[in-house]
Amino acid sequence: MKIAVIGGTGLIGSQVVKKLNAAGHQAVPHSKSTGVDVITGEGLDTAVAEADVVVNLTNSPTFDEASPAFFQTSMDNLLAAAHKAGAGHFVILSIVGADQVPALDYYQAKVLQEKLLADGPVPYSIVRATQFMEFMDAAMSWTADGDTVRLPATPIQPIAAKDVADAVAQVAVGAPLNGIRNIAGPEIFTLDELGRITLSHKGDHRTVVTDPSAGMFAAVRGDVLTDKDAHLAPTRYTDWLS
Template identity: 70%
Template sequence: MKIAVLGGTGLIGSQVVKILQTAGHEAVPHSLSTGVDLLTGQGLAEALTGAEVVVNLTNSPTFDDASPAFFQTTMDNLLAAAERAGVGHAVVLSIVGVDQVPDLAYYRAKTLQEDILKAGPLPYSIVRATQFFEFVDSILSWTADETTVRLPSAPLQPIAAADVAQAVADVSMGAPLKGIRNVAGPEVFALDELGRITLAARGDQRTVTTDDTAGMFAAAPNDVLVAPDGAVIAPTAYREWLGRQG
């Protein structure tokens, strides 16, 4: 099966391509570096020629109020080109709880992306993942100085990027879900505690201070960033992953 992977050279996309190719599929990575631009539509027709499945892993360059326009334009371009090419299945990667955090512009933008896909002409699948292990350092940096990291106690259920890639690949190789599959790591942490675990593993002497107004995830109510019932639980534990980072 020929599968076009847009954003196929990134953190998730490059791993998805490898998994699909190993499984015997003709998975082709596409990105700006290969001449495919979802914002302008450049290279899309060629990228989708002969493809039975398209996987969209592209992301907005910003997380602010400009992000909805990015997803509106790129999804409109993608769905129009995919319909013309006769693609039979469109897959998008999204975020667990994305439609329950309206105070975050980026989450509103990703919800818009999902809605456009659902209303579009193609059979579809949405894979919603929790926060990646690989992004924890960035989360800590948002509210950190030389001595202190301020973090809310919001619960998270983080997941390894490799496990996200496997989930996306599995869905891409199957029949369209015509719905959502949630995937998450095996453990739930309060974000401030996750920060302490991370700093200790790295020998970082900074102190984590609990501040429920700090950072982007302070806007996340209750346990919306935790996997709902029925989610696929990935195998990789955070401490295990941390131990392999060297």
């Protein structure tokens, strides 16, 4: 099976390409570094030519109000190219609970991306994942100040990037879902608790202060980052840290 992986050189994309090729498929990574630009459309027709499946793992360069425009333009261009090439399956990676957080521009941009795909001309699959374990350092850096890291007590069910890549690769070679598959890590924490676990493991003596107004996840109200029907990945957070 020939699979064009757009955004195939990033954290998830590079692992998806490796897993697909190891399974005997012909997965080709595409990104700006390979001459493919999803905003201008440069290189897209060539990238998806003769592809059975298009996997789109590109991401907005910002999490703010500019993100919807990125997904609108990139999906318009990618769907047109995939349809023209006769691709039979289009896969994207989204976020569990994205449709339940209207206060976050980025989450609403991902909802827009999902709608564009569902309304588009190509059979599709949406893989929704909870937050990546690899995301914790960035989340803490946003609200770190001297010896203190401020984090809200938002429920989170972190998943390892390698488990996300496994799920995306599996969905890509299957029949189109024409719907959503939710994936999540095996454990639920609050974000402030996860921060304390992370700092303790690293021997970092900064203090985590629970602050409901701190960071991007301050906009999240209730348990929306987990899903009771999610497929649970095997990697536990402390094992991933080790």
